[in-house]
Amino acid sequence: MLEMQGVTAGYDGVPVLRDVSVNVARGELVGLLGANNAGKSTLINVVSGTVPIMSGRLMFEGEDISKTSAQDRVELGLVQVPEGRLVFPQMSVRENLLLGGYNRKARPARAGNMDHVISLFPRLGERLGQLAGTLSGGEQQMVAIGRGMMAGARVLMLDEPSLGLSPLFVQFIFEIIDKLHAEGMTILLVEQNLSLTVRHADRCYVLERGVVAVEGASAAVAEDPRTRAAYLGM
Amino acid sequence: MDELLQALVQGFFVGSAYGLLALGMGLVYGVSGIVNFAHGDFVSLGMYLCFAFFTAFALDPYVSVVFTVPIMIALGALVYRFLIKPIAGRQLLMVIQLTLGVALLIQNGLMMVFGGQPTRAPSMIESKLFLVGDVVIRGAHLVACVVSFALAILLYVMLQSTDTGRAIRAVQQEPRAAALMGVDVGRVQVMTFAIGVGVLAIAAALLLPGLPIQPTQGLRFTVITLLVFVLGGMTNFVAIMLGGIVIGVAEAIGTIYMTHTLGQLLPYLIFVAIMLFRPQGLVWRS
Ligand SMILES: Nc1ncnc2c1ncn2[C@@H]1O[C@H](COP(=O)(O)OP(=O)(O)OP(=O)(O)O)[C@@H](O)[C@H]1O
Ligand SMILES: [Mg+2]
Numbered sequence: 001m002l003e004m005q006g007v008t009a010g011y012d013g014v015p016v017l018r019d020v021s022v023n024v025a026r027g028e029l030v031g032l033l034g035a036n037n038a039g040k041s042t043l044i045n046v047v048s049g050t051v052p053i054m055s056g057r058l059m060f061e062g063e064d065i066s067k068t069s070a071q072d073r074v075e076l077g078l079v080q081v082p083e084g085r086l087v088f089p090q091m092s093v094r095e096n097l098l099l100g101g102y103n104r105k106a107r108p109a110r111a112g113n114m115d116h117v118i119s120l121f122p123r124l125g126e127r128l129g130q131l132a133g134t135l136s137g138g139e140q141q142m143v144a145i146g147r148g149m150m151a152g153a154r155v156l157m158l159d160e161p162s163l164g165l166s167p168l169f170v171q172f173i174f175e176i177i178d179k180l181h182a183e184g185m186t187i188l189l190v191e192q193n194l195s196l197t198v199r200h201a202d203r204c205y206v207l208e209r210g211v212v213a214v215e216g217a218s219a220a221v222a223e224d225p226r227t228r229a230a231y232l233g234m
Numbered sequence: 235m236d237e238l239l240q241a242l243v244q245g246f247f248v249g250s251a252y253g254l255l256a257l258g259m260g261l262v263y264g265v266s267g268i269v270n271f272a273h274g275d276f277v278s279l280g281m282y283l284c285f286a287f288f289t290a291f292a293l294d295p296y297v298s299v300v301f302t303v304p305i306m307i308a309l310g311a312l313v314y315r316f317l318i319k320p321i322a323g324r325q326l327l328m329v330i331q332l333t334l335g336v337a338l339l340i341q342n343g344l345m346m347v348f349g350g351q352p353t354r355a356p357s358m359i360e361s362k363l364f365l366v367g368d369v370v371i372r373g374a375h376l377v378a379c380v381v382s383f384a385l386a387i388l389l390y391v392m393l394q395s396t397d398t399g400r401a402i403r404a405v406q407q408e409p410r411a412a413a414l415m416g417v418d419v420g421r422v423q424v425m426t427f428a429i430g431v432g433v434l435a436i437a438a439a440l441l442l443p444g445l446p447i448q449p450t451q452g453l454r455f456t457v458i459t460l461l462v463f464v465l466g467g468m469t470n471f472v473a474i475m476l477g478g479i480v481i482g483v484a485e486a487i488g489t490i491y492m493t494h495t496l497g498q499l500l501p502y503l504i505f506v507a508i509m510l511f512r513p514q515g516l517v518w519r520s
Binding site: 048050070071074075079080082086087088089090091095098099100102103106107147151 | 397400401403404407408410411412413414415416417418
């Protein structure tokens, strides 16, 4: 469904990702692992179109979208839930969700998507009027995921959704990810938490300093000694 | 006592138009982080456009806004797109210099086209006066007040409950996330700048009746706007309108009760006094 082919990309002409190939099939839950600064966020920003590609191609459902604008990619259903959540702090939960459904394709489906989000996160349903900036970190993560769902995501890219959350919330977020996966959502999950990710993902990639060091079925990746090496930066 | 009441009423009416000026500035600041020092010169330009429509077609300023608003919106979009955007996000000083440059450009342009002599663009309701008790209300002031509040409310409702308004606020609060949700941040910035300038075209027509205009007057409006804008805590709508009224009343009281120069200083003195005690502006949260 989503295919990154030999992509080199970075900032101000300096490559961060080098010749990276990653693919995600429809309905798959793919984990993207790696230590700090490995280039995980850069990779999903390349998919979102906020970091330009220097060489290589990005394919979505058989079409080359390397040159497609970031807005158009959202309309296609490539939706990112960014690292650090980035909720709109002075807007209510409801408004955050509505803004998630801002793109033209998602607008007509807002009411239905909103019901879906609230069924997954009843807690948000109770707090629709609360300013997002006053929510706890875990609740903000729910808003961020809900906002991404409202955008009509067909591939949901989650950037470290468990970052900074208490173990109970981490547990909950992973349950939600499983649920979305079971509903058929295609998910690219960026994580540093190796053991948790391999338990939930179908397949994993391990990035090490901008290149794919290991890839394969989750269990195999977990066993692979190169995975540990990549994490330790050896 | 009557004089005081007179000053309060007049200050309130004119001040609401000052509030409108500052709302335009607040909108642009919130979205692009730009303080536009050519703000008052756009007001000036709006007034001269009214003047031009009056001399060419004998149109009343209240009528010619139908043309000046779209002209100014288009101009605002062009100025943002081709002058401000290329350097937005760079050093603050550069942006300030640029908007000051735009101010001088407008001033000199007006000087070249219309000459340096003060002129006026008369309006049909300029001489209309109402007597409420002992207070004289000028028709133009009443119109300015009603339209300013109506526009402020309209802008507020637009920001609060339309998709465009939400997108504008999203860009204010978290531009990166807004972009990831499919908001074209660049377009929102151009649009808000254009709206901000378009609002000035209306404010220009509201302030025009009875006022002699000259090409260098823009700075005065910029300064008044800055006072109100800072007093209002920069992005809070209600506080900005309130700030406009405070400055308007201070100006009116100063003009009535004090010698000319001291009277003109009063708004600034009050501004300094308020900022000393409430550096965050008139309202707590912005
Ligand atoms: N906006 C940017 N401009 C310049 N360099 C950047 C930018 N964002 C990231 N980088 C650099 O790119 C490299 C990879 O960063 P990236 O954020 O993709 O890593 P990451 O794997 O997501 O790390 P983390 O786990 O800490 O989030 C780092 O060296 C970083 O300094
Ligand atoms: Mg990251």
